[in-house]
Amino acid sequence: MIxxxxxxxxxxxxxxxxxxxxxxVSKSVFTLKTFDAAGTLLGSAGGVFVGEQGEALSxxxxxxxxxxxxxxxxxxxxxxxxxxLGVNSTYDVAKLLVDMKKSQPVAVxxxxxxxxxxxxxxxxxxxxxxxxxxxxxxxTFMDDYAxxxxxxxxxxxxxxxxxxxxxxxxxxxxxxPAAQGDSLSYAVSAIFADSLKMSGLSINDxxxxxxxxKKALPDDVRQALLTLFVAPSTLDSxxxxxxxxxxxxxxxxxxxxxxTRARMAADGSRYADADADMQRAVSLGEKQDEAHYNYxxxxxxxxxxxxxxxxxxxxxxxxxxxxxxxxAVQPLPLYRQQQAYILYxxxxxxxxxxxxxxxYHSDLRSPELFVEAATCRLMMGDSVQHLALLDSAVSLxxxxxxxxxxPYILTRAxxxxxxxxxxxxxxxxxxxxxxxxxxxxxxxxxxxFQAEQGGRMFQLALNDIxxxxxxxxxxxxxxxxxxxxxxxxxxxxxxxxTARQCIDLVPGYSDGHLFLxxxxxxxxxxxxxxxxxxxxxxxxxxxxxxxxxxxxx
Numbered sequence: 001m002i003x004x005x006x007x008x009x010x011x012x013x014x015x016x017x018x019x020x021x022x023x024x025v026s027k028s029v030f031t032l033k034t035f036d037a038a039g040t041l042l043g044s045a046g047g048v049f050v051g052e053q054g055e056a057l058s059x060x061x062x063x064x065x066x067x068x069x070x071x072x073x074x075x076x077x078x079x080x081x082x083x084x085l086g087v088n089s090t091y092d093v094a095k096l097l098v099d100m101k102k103s104q105p106v107a108v109x110x111x112x113x114x115x116x117x118x119x120x121x122x123x124x125x126x127x128x129x130x131x132x133x134x135x136x137x138x139x140t141f142m143d144d145y146a147x148x149x150x151x152x153x154x155x156x157x158x159x160x161x162x163x164x165x166x167x168x169x170x171x172x173x174x175x176x177p178a179a180q181g182d183s184l185s186y187a188v189s190a191i192f193a194d195s196l197k198m199s200g201l202s203i204n205d206x207x208x209x210x211x212x213x214k215k216a217l218p219d220d221v222r223q224a225l226l227t228l229f230v231a232p233s234t235l236d237s238x239x240x241x242x243x244x245x246x247x248x249x250x251x252x253x254x255x256x257x258x259x260t261r262a263r264m265a266a267d268g269s270r271y272a273d274a275d276a277d278m279q280r281a282v283s284l285g286e287k288q289d290e291a292h293y294n295y296x297x298x299x300x301x302x303x304x305x306x307x308x309x310x311x312x313x314x315x316x317x318x319x320x321x322x323x324x325x326x327x328a329v330q331p332l333p334l335y336r337q338q339q340a341y342i343l344y345x346x347x348x349x350x351x352x353x354x355x356x357x358x359x360y361h362s363d364l365r366s367p368e369l370f371v372e373a374a375t376c377r378l379m380m381g382d383s384v385q386h387l388a389l390l391d392s393a394v395s396l397x398x399x400x401x402x403x404x405x406x407p408y409i410l411t412r413a414x415x416x417x418x419x420x421x422x423x424x425x426x427x428x429x430x431x432x433x434x435x436x437x438x439x440x441x442x443x444x445x446x447x448x449f450q451a452e453q454g455g456r457m458f459q460l461a462l463n464d465i466x467x468x469x470x471x472x473x474x475x476x477x478x479x480x481x482x483x484x485x486x487x488x489x490x491x492x493x494x495x496x497x498t499a500r501q502c503i504d505l506v507p508g509y510s511d512g513h514l515f516l517x518x519x520x521x522x523x524x525x526x527x528x529x530x531x532x533x534x535x536x537x538x539x540x541x542x543x544x545x546x547x548x549x550x551x552x553x
Contacts, residue, residue, distance in 0.1 A: 019120065019130055021168025026127045027074045027104040029162060032058045032081075032096075034066035037212065042066055046124055046161035047096075048170060049105045050194055054079070054098035057173055057193045059160035060087045060207065063094055067212040071098050074125055083216040086196025089207035091147075091188045092159070093173055095196040097216065106162060108190050109169035112138055112146035119148075120164045121174065121185075123155060130164065131155070136184065145192035148172050154185040163187040200226025203234050217243070217250055225256055240264070255281035259294045266302050271311035274298065289329035296322035296338055304345070316346050333362035340372070349379045367393040367408045374415075383419055390415050406435040413451070422455030442471035446478065458489050476502050480511035487519050495519035510539035517544070521551040 028049045034042045042065060047058030056071065063069060069081035082099040113119055113135050120130035133152030141147050150163065154177045163172040172187030198216050200223040202208055208215055218224045228247055231240050241264060248257040262277035278298060281291040299319040302309060320342045327335040336355050343352035356373035359365070374389035390412040397405035413428035429448045433440055445468040452461035465482045472478065479502035486495035496519045502512030517532030530552045537544035 019166075019168065021164075022122065022130050023127050024104075025106050025122055025162070025164065025168050026125065028106040029122055029124050029126075030056070030071040030073045031124050031157075032062060032069060032071050032160065034062045034069040036065060037067040039068075044157060045159045046157065046174070047071060048160075048162040048173070049098075049103040050108055050170065050190075051105050052103055054082070054096075054100045054103050055085070055105070056096045056098050056103070057160075057190065058094055058096060059173070060089050060092045060094040061159075061176075063087070063211045063213070064089075064207075065210060065212070069096075069213055071096075073100075073103075074127075081213055084208065084211055084213055085216050086198055086202075087205075087207050087211070088192075088196060091141075091192070092175060093188055093193040093196065095193060106164070106168070106170045108194050109165055109167075109171045110191075112189065112191070113148065113165055113171045114138060118166060119150060119152075119171065120166075120168075121152060121154075121158065122162050122164060123158070124161070133163075133185070142192070145189035146172070147189065148187040150185045150187060151183065152185045153181060153183055158185075162190075198227075199223050201230065203227050203230050214242075217246055221251055221254060224251060225254070228256060228260055237264075253284055253286075255284050255287060255291050255294075258284075259291070259298075262298060266298055269306075269309060271302070271309070271314060275311070275313060289326045289332070289335070292322045292326035292329065293335055293338060296320070296326065296342075300338070300342060300345075316342055333359055333364045337364060337369075340376075344372075344376055344379075347379075349376050352376050353380065365396075367396050367405075370396075371408065371411060378415075387412070387415055387419060387421075401431060401435060403435050406432055409435070414447075417451050417454065420454070422451045422453075423457070425451040426455055426457065426460075442468040442475065442478070445471070446481070449481065453485060458485065461485060462489075474505070476506040476509045476512065479505065480509070480515060483512075483515035483519065487515060487522065490522075492519045492523040496523070508539060510536045510541035510544075513539065514541050514544055514547075518547060521547070526551050 030047050030049070031044055032047045033044045036042055043062030045059035045062045047056050049056045070078050071081065072078050079098050079100045081096050083097040085095040085097055087094045115135050115138050117135045119133050119135055121133060122130045131152060133150045135148055136151050137149040138146045148163070154174055158174050159176050161174045162170050163174060165171050170190040172190050173193055175186040175188055177185050198218045200218060202215070217227060224247060228244065231243050235243065244257060244261045244264065248261065251257060258277040258281040262274040262281070265274035265277065278295045282288060282295060284291065296319045299314045299322065302314060303316060303319070320339060323335055323338040323342065327339070337359060340352045340355040343355070353373065353376045356369070356376060359369060370389045370393035374386050374393070377385040377389060393408045394405065394412055397408070401409065409428050409432045413425045413432065416425035416428065426448065429451060433444070445464040449461045449464040449468065452464060462482065462485060465478055465485065469478045469482065479498055483495045483498040483502065486498060495515060499512050499516035499519060502509060503516065506512065513532045513536035517529045517536060520529030520532060530548055533544045533548045537548065
């Protein structure tokens with residue numbers, strides 16, 4: 001008597017035999033094998049071609065840690081995996097580009113399979129029959145894609161194999177089963193797997209970074225430009241250079257590729273190569289103003305950072321010509337600012353200042369712009385305008401000040417000190433301390449001590465120099481400055497104690513002996529004071545002679 005199970009199996013096999021597409025689709029199925037850097041086999045999976053140029057889908061997991069991968073097609077021929085086109089580690093799928101002249105693709109079904117629908121699994125090199133199954137459940141993930149539970153036992157090495165509908169269209173890729181021999185298997189949407197692609201930030205994706213095989217650039221040029229921008233902080237110099245070359249090959253009319261490669265060449269002192277790339281960028285039709293501007297900037301940066309680097313065509317005049325060419329194409333304030341930088345470096349301060357006068361009312365108006373203009377005025381000897389422009393820089397911030405104002409307030413404080421406006425400088429430094437309370441150190445308190453001393457705010461000055469000493473007790477200059485001020489305000493005992501601390505710290509520091517001797521003399525102990533002054537003279541202090549002559553009589 002023939003059993004019911006035998007009849008069911010026989011019917012299933014007969015249906016499988018009847019599928020007319022099996023022989024054709026079998027040419028699309030392959031085996032993926034992956035290897036580490038030492039050449040050791042890491043893993044394998046099934047896969048299927050979905051494009052005519054080697055585009056293929058397979059499992060992600062065997063690629064983790066792989067330095068190299070190959071696919072073995074239905075004819076038994078081996079082809080290297082050239083590029084990773086996209087991955088999703090959560091659903092264990094990867095899209096690959098295989099290096100081959102032509103591949104036989106299977107069509108991806110435009111719609112998901114429904115619950116209860118008959119489906120077929122096609123093993124590698126199965127030219128006559130497919131394994132039948134039924135969709136038990138079709139769940140939706142990421143709003144648009146199906147995740148299938150299939151009544152079917154997955155054969156050994158079945159992960160990544162194609163799941164097909166009655167028309168021989170690809171509906172899914174097989175996933176790892178819950179247990180070997182389980183009667184239920186799982187597949188992830190082929191539409192989802194085929195949609196995998198690189199984005200501008202894919203370069204930071206941990207799943208992709210775990211694969212040592214080369215990754216594709218995004219097809220969208222804006223996303224590819226983002227990759228180009230992120231790459232230096234993610235890749236080593238060799239990989240970064242390779243990526244830039246790939247960008248140029250893929251987008252030969254995008255100037256940013258040539259500009260980036262030129263910068264890298266300049267960093268390596270290959271100035272002729274850099275110049276050739278910049279000329280190529282300028283020759284491209286679009287955004288010529290940006291190309292001229294970037295050319296100018298690159299020359300300027302090289303001349304500023306590497307003044308000993310000799311490349312005859314690159315001069316400040318050449319940088320100026322490129323900046324002027326950029327402005328001629330499109331009169332942007334940014335290009336005029338670049339001209340001002342160059343003129344300043346050439347010590348053509350009046351011409352640079354004239355440009356800044358034009359930029360105050362442009363969209364570049366900012367604290368930085370006023371500081372640049374102020375520096376230019378200072379080099380012209382115009383201290384009045386120097387301070388006025390620094391006032392303008394600070395005035396762009398409203399009170400109460402936020403931390404962003406701190407560097408400009410500090411710059412104005414230093415300028416006010418140079419101009420002898422010490423009390424105004426102290427006001428600025430007090431504001432700066434409030435903003436940067438957790439970041440000011442001994443040098444700040446020494447600076448404010450100098451301003452307070454210049455403004456005859458002696459008690460405040462003594463407090464600040466004591467604060468500087470407490471923060472850096474090993475700095476002998478601070479003790480000498482404190483002792484000097486204590487002598488000046490008649491605190492002779494304090495000055496003697498401070499000077500002795502200075503001598504104990506650095507016995508060979510002449511200022512310690514000088515101020516000790518002066519304080520002793522002023523207190524009335526001229527004999528001991530002169531001894532200390534003589535010691536200061538022995539240590540090379542020129543001031544000691546006059547004091548010895550005055551108090552040694």
